[in-house]
Amino acid sequence: MTVGGYPPALHFLSDLGIEAHVGPGPVATARIRVTPHMTGRDGGVRAGVLATLVDVVGGAVAARVLRPDWMATADLTLEVVRPATGPFVEARATVVRRGRTTLVTEAGVFNVLDEGSEVTIGAEDHGPVAWATMTFAVLPGQSPTSTLDGHQELPDRWALAGEGLDRPVVEALSISVVDAAEGRISMPVQDYLFNSFGAVQGGVMALLGEVAGAEVLGESAGAEGDFVATDLRVAYLALGRVGPIVSRSRVLAAQDGHPHRSAVVELFDAAAGDRLTTVIDVGAVRVAAAATGAGS
Amino acid sequence: MGGLLTTVDSIGGVLAGLSVQPDWIVTTSMMATIAHLSHRGPLRSHARVLRRGRNAVVTGLDVVDEGNDDLPVAAVTMTSAVLDPGAMSLEFVRPVRSPMPPPVPDPQTPEEFFNIEPGEGLLTRLHLADRLRNPWGILHGGAVATLVDVAACRAVAAVRDGADGDPRGGEPAVGLAAGDTVIHYLRPARVGPVEARCQVLGGRDGCTLVRVAVHDVGAADRLVDLASVAVLDV
Numbered sequence: 001m002t003v004g005g006y007p008p009a010l011h012f013l014s015d016l017g018i019e020a021h022v023g024p025g026p027v028a029t030a031r032i033r034v035t036p037h038m039t040g041r042d043g044g045v046r047a048g049v050l051a052t053l054v055d056v057v058g059g060a061v062a063a064r065v066l067r068p069d070w071m072a073t074a075d076l077t078l079e080v081v082r083p084a085t086g087p088f089v090e091a092r093a094t095v096v097r098r099g100r101t102t103l104v105t106e107a108g109v110f111n112v113l114d115e116g117s118e119v120t121i122g123a124e125d126h127g128p129v130a131w132a133t134m135t136f137a138v139l140p141g142q143s144p145t146s147t148l149d150g151h152q153e154l155p156d157r158w159a160l161a162g163e164g165l166d167r168p169v170v171e172a173l174s175i176s177v178v179d180a181a182e183g184r185i186s187m188p189v190q191d192y193l194f195n196s197f198g199a200v201q202g203g204v205m206a207l208l209g210e211v212a213g214a215e216v217l218g219e220s221a222g223a224e225g226d227f228v229a230t231d232l233r234v235a236y237l238a239l240g241r242v243g244p245i246v247s248r249s250r251v252l253a254a255q256d257g258h259p260h261r262s263a264v265v266e267l268f269d270a271a272a273g274d275r276l277t278t279v280i281d282v283g284a285v286r287v288a289a290a291a292t293g294a295g296s
Numbered sequence: 297m298g299g300l301l302t303t304v305d306s307i308g309g310v311l312a313g314l315s316v317q318p319d320w321i322v323t324t325s326m327m328a329t330i331a332h333l334s335h336r337g338p339l340r341s342h343a344r345v346l347r348r349g350r351n352a353v354v355t356g357l358d359v360v361d362e363g364n365d366d367l368p369v370a371a372v373t374m375t376s377a378v379l380d381p382g383a384m385s386l387e388f389v390r391p392v393r394s395p396m397p398p399p400v401p402d403p404q405t406p407e408e409f410f411n412i413e414p415g416e417g418l419l420t421r422l423h424l425a426d427r428l429r430n431p432w433g434i435l436h437g438g439a440v441a442t443l444v445d446v447a448a449c450r451a452v453a454a455v456r457d458g459a460d461g462d463p464r465g466g467e468p469a470v471g472l473a474a475g476d477t478v479i480h481y482l483r484p485a486r487v488g489p490v491e492a493r494c495q496v497l498g499g500r501d502g503c504t505l506v507r508v509a510v511h512d513v514g515a516a517d518r519l520v521d522l523a524s525v526a527v528l529d530v
Contacts, residue, residue, distance in 0.1 A: 096519065133478060231476060235354055252371055262331060276346065
């Protein structure tokens, strides 16, 4: 089902197959079935896909609390502590502060079985696979930019049933690497990616940051190998409406010989005056190290 | 890291405040990515306003090590809420200049300066002295950053020591340092003492993630800040 017609059947969120449950109270859960097309080089769900999931679950609980007002994601942070391998990945969100102009949520992300219990393999593989926070800017209920009516009833449960991803998510979003050494990628804007404001969904912007960050870090490391993004810190500055969305990236350098690397990715709406839309700090680890999923 | 973010909060805050005068700002969130942990100094920050809205200002800061060929130290994105300053005096002579003070010959440790109690374990406490308040009269964002830095490192050390029942206890001791940090300043801390309560979430490859919830004990124990800190083995 959809909420007020959003998202349509042919949509990225629908193809992820997100199921959500809101309430009772200021809590929400959302989950997806892990498929090979959404996983990264470490075998876990890509950080950008997890960001999309937590943005949806955070938005679901925010919409319930703020109704009839609406909201837009202002910032999102995601820290992955071990690969999200499923078989399902579930995000559980709560509201930590509701203010006049902003609402802050946090979410834990867990590997779960179909019946909902957490996957535990040994003493080291317990607890969340990731932790996230989101800040939402509160918008008036009659926002002229949103296609949604804030006064309509919001369902307690909903499931988005699309066709599913039939190819890797980066291909499905038509993301192309222009210059890996510069962390320059490009993605056309299409209805398939829109949020309720008719702009590129925030999770997709995070995914772009993940891809660009991993590319520039991998190129800078040379023979050290590929990197997988584990941390995303995203500041949403403006909507990406026209496209293509293009990136510029820079490596922040290694942390004094530490296996972690970081990069800063900026996303621009090329045909909208090259407007800066999003800044994403990306943390990453080498694939071989990440794949072990070793606990601390 | 706490000292670095104290400086960042001050510089980014002044820039954001100047951009919205005659209004002023209060920091609501800080997302810091740390590139290098050892510095020669002096450090130089370059701040720019990324977005100036009606209710909020987003500021981006890059910190480099001048003494080490401008090696990147950190990239930080701050969000500040725009507020009516009321009776607060906010007069500046443009361009705003604040000369660097000379080095302190016998500096206090961050824990001493920020009134952080000695201790160990998953809970770390700060006493709210007047000199730790910002112009709004609330605990300075940099003090919060230092508190969560110290608390997160103590929490990981405690788990490593097996002091808190974690099954991973008993691992060899290593040096620990706070790295990438996210702080949401949710509510003002006005009363104190202020407690940082940590939850070690896990980690991989020499990096442990800690969730830190900061409470103002004297204000009905309300949650005032929520943070995450990546604690690095060094």
